[in-house]
Amino acid sequence: MKKIAVLTSGGDAPGMNACLRAVVRCGLYHGMEVYGVKRGYDGLIRGDLYKMKSYSVSNIIQQGGTILKSARSVEFRTKEGRTKAAEQLRDRGIEGLVVIGGDGTFTGANLLYNEHGIKVVGAPGTIDNDLYGTDYTIGYDTAVNTALDAIDKVRDTANSHDRIFFIEVMGRDSGYIAIETAIGGGAEMAMVPETQTTIEDVINALQSGWDKEKSASIVITAEGSSEGSALEIANKVKARCPEKDIKVTTLGHIQRGGSPSAADRILASRMGIAAVEGLIEGRSNVMAGIIKDEVTYTKLEEAINGEKPLNTDLLKMVKILSI
Amino acid sequence: MKKIAVLTSGGDAPGMNACLRAVVRCGLYHGMEVYGVKRGYDGLIRGDLYKMKSYSVSNIIQQGGTILKSARSVEFRTKEGRTKAAEQLRDRGIEGLVVIGGDGTFTGANLLYNEHGIKVVGAPGTIDNDLYGTDYTIGYDTAVNTALDAIDKVRDTANSHDRIFFIEVMGRDSGYIAIETAIGGGAEMAMVPETQTTIEDVINALQSGWDKEKSASIVITAEGSSEGSALEIANKVKARCPEKDIKVTTLGHIQRGGSPSAADRILASRMGIAAVEGLIEGRSNVMAGIIKDEVTYTKLEEAINGEKPLNTDLLKMVKILSI
Amino acid sequence: MKKIAVLTSGGDAPGMNACLRAVVRCGLYHGMEVYGVKRGYDGLIRGDLYKMKSYSVSNIIQQGGTILKSARSVEFRTKEGRTKAAEQLRDRGIEGLVVIGGDGTFTGANLLYNEHGIKVVGAPGTIDNDLYGTDYTIGYDTAVNTALDAIDKVRDTANSHDRIFFIEVMGRDSGYIAIETAIGGGAEMAMVPETQTTIEDVINALQSGWDKEKSASIVITAEGSSEGSALEIANKVKARCPEKDIKVTTLGHIQRGGSPSAADRILASRMGIAAVEGLIEGRSNVMAGIIKDEVTYTKLEEAINGEKPLNTDLLKMVKILSI
């Protein structure tokens, strides 16, 4: 393999640049040419590729976002779009493609492989940590640290005013961020999409703190909690405990950005190298992941469709730790 | 003056603990006894005071919130409540009171002085920087830095996706936080309560960036912007530019917490010392402030009612800098 | 088991408080009384214990250092000292002891068990990550993030001035911190105690960057590098490349402190729970650890004496990534 290309696609995640850097440098290390694709599949269709050198990825390991930019591509969802994309690669003699992103990105890569035989390897870049085939995804550790940093600030106010705070973190289908920020933030409870938590449960958990004259309380809710958004949950609780001082904070987009944590830089670097070495070894249509500290390759379909169950021991931990 | 008390009241602000520490230690330095009042005026009414030592304020200069806690007091708004509060002080022989807080806090202090002759000196603790009689309030610098840190993270995503972000910062009546975060965050525009900015203006500012192929744009809005919340403003803009990728983030309560910045620790320390030394010099019913680097004392009524105009040069700066 | 005690000993590490909190709350959760020992083994000998409640460990999960304090005990190294320590526990009917610390701490715990049959379980708290029987120690992730944050700042200067920086991180016998900060910091090279790296090697690595007109370079050295301290190494390099602009920074004690990272808070919480549950299950003279995401218990002697080899794949990564 002499020429490869790399793109980032889907929501950006801290560490994507670190992964990109590893792909480029590992490619160069093995004597290949490496092309960067701007704006994901859309840029691929338009032929927006440029040859990357070692210095093209200098001084980006610490930067959030993605210097290649990311975009949604409507055209790539069509057969015609994917054909154009494949042609752009073939015309340049590019034999392998590394895609950094989440399940939408991998769905596209899978089609590119199945329809056109393009050799693709994915690297899991998404803050949600919801991909099967890897213990952690690129950006997850940073997102949890960012959320925790915000929660530490909110707790200053919660303690000063004896307040109850409902804090919404990202996670439409996955409770990973919520559960880890709840443990790390010393919260009373975490509400996650994977389990049913009723308003009754919330009030019981809070009540047990009030019985011990705990004055301030924090409840972490994932976006996809069964009882709705943090604001909706807070309103329901307020309706039943009108005398309590209840506030809501939705952390939002700050969780996607920022300089990647040490763990994310290293994870991203390992995965970028693993993706390129996977291509060299002849692998294709797989996602590079790290499970129990070992590099693994999982079929893209499995990475997309596999179940990655939330460790429910963690929910019990929240209960023990908030006693 | 042999005995003084100190309380924090109103919304908490980073640096209140640093100010409290300075009040306690400056009091001790001058040979006085210093009493801390828990939970603001409410604690004062209930007699929730305790004698503070040097070590009572050890290791708090770097902590957000207030270790004395803060609370709203309905009772203190009644004449009876204030009479009880004054009695609590007189019964203990406490001759002076330092109150750390914002205009609500000072309104209460003013009544305590007018009705009962209690010698009070205020220290301006509020992130909004909206008090007349001081260039900066305790907590403002930290809040701006916290907001900027969040904006830096959001910009990673804005740049990666060529998006427009509307970011709402605190400031119901004051645009200080908005204007400084707009300058520091490299935003296209700031919308503040003090001036009328129409949706037309916003679109014009954004358009001038689009004309130059600037891909990502950030608009900072204060809570009290004339066109509504960031969400409302974004929806109005979206209605007229439906093809644009527009997102909204409301920073919320994280702006109140966190370890105080260097400037806030020093400002708070200076003000705490100034408040105590003001009492020693016989001042009363005033707020200690710092104007052009000099300690000043402003009558509480003036601090509450005086106008502190936003420096409109700053709005022009945003325009120049986003060219 | 009805009564247990907990102490922290040796060098402090971020997350010790989070671990302590988990020990206390898990003990209370299981209906036990929990005693905190001040100042490690020294406090134990003196009987400096106090009964801890849930609120005793409120609001400490985010704090660096250890609220129980730590100290070296000369007396505990004597048989008489350890006898007194054991008596203090027996007199109070305390049946189990959790010790949070590193190999020195565990050596003491081991003697306490062997000589007096005190049931002890250790939790690995040390930034060096040099304990056998756990993938990570409490404080390591935070220390790496702190070092990286410092390196990011130094790189600003290195890039602005086209300089070479030698940055010394902690690690007298272990290169874990050095190797991970080198990868995460985008360094040219890591010098670790586990492998021999000559000045020749350093110059070769730097030369290959200079050949590519890379202007700024960073070399990370562990305290225990074979060629000496960062200053000594820099002087040796300078002697051979006198025209180069070379600077040295020794990060020092900042690596021990600070608010623990998300990963450290969760790791510490899991280990604190594991230590208490280990005691409940009848385990003794073991260290609780986490290997490949599973709780494990390793005999204290093994934890102290076992070899934990540095993953040398990581050294290869540094080379690939700095091409």
Added chain:
Amino acid sequence: MKKIAVLTSGGDAPGMNACLRAVVRCGLYHGMEVYGVKRGYDGLIRGDLYKMKSYSVSNIIQQGGTILKSARSVEFRTKEGRTKAAEQLRDRGIEGLVVIGGDGTFTGANLLYNEHGIKVVGAPGTIDNDLYGTDYTIGYDTAVNTALDAIDKVRDTANSHDRIFFIEVMGRDSGYIAIETAIGGGAEMAMVPETQTTIEDVINALQSGWDKEKSASIVITAEGSSEGSALEIANKVKARCPEKDIKVTTLGHIQRGGSPSAADRILASRMGIAAVEGLIEGRSNVMAGIIKDEVTYTKLEEAINGEKPLNTDLLKMVKILSI
């Protein structure tokens, strides 16, 4: 004035990029062409200039260091070197030059003006805050915050171990950083170049804490303290108090880097605009500064040679606050 150039020179300081951005955009706003000079005076001599656009300074306001790079120029110290530099400007029809840096930079600019009549305006960029003609220099606020952040971490360890720490901050001739970090860091004492502090004084200050059973103590020393480096001071204290647990940390180069604080971004932006508007108004051979919140212009000779006395009230504050 149609064409101006801008360079950064001397030690880098956080906010230089924000200042550069303001110079470029303010120039463009006023219809001028703006040229960036790489590597300070050295690049000017070599003609290493390039035309800057608005996007040339996009996304740099938050970056430490200087994208134009900085370097010492031996050649510029010669008359021939300066003649070449002036010719490079004249050949391109560049009529004005903005130099961002400290006293060395301004000395060079002053010569360029005196010998060749080049219109120069300086913007004070140095972390030391030692320039006459401005209350604050660009980078100072960030440096103090960085130092404080480090001190907060060290205090975790100091408190956990009841230790005395001597922490050396930057400041060869100026005690500004030392005094403000001492106040903000809750230190026992600050040792600054401007005043004589004997080892006797240090021990007395520490002793007064020990008498009150204060366990941990921090002393901040500026590089240029009369008693030597932090290490030398610590050794002298240790010689007289051998039973004390004394540690030393030298913060070093981390103080120069990092993302600029809010205050520095705004200060730098104001100064960049003031420099350009100064040139437009016909000013030359001056430094733009901000005194008591007003833009001022000070002759370069005065900025270099003027005395900026340390506010000694601050030294008294350290004493009061550490009681």
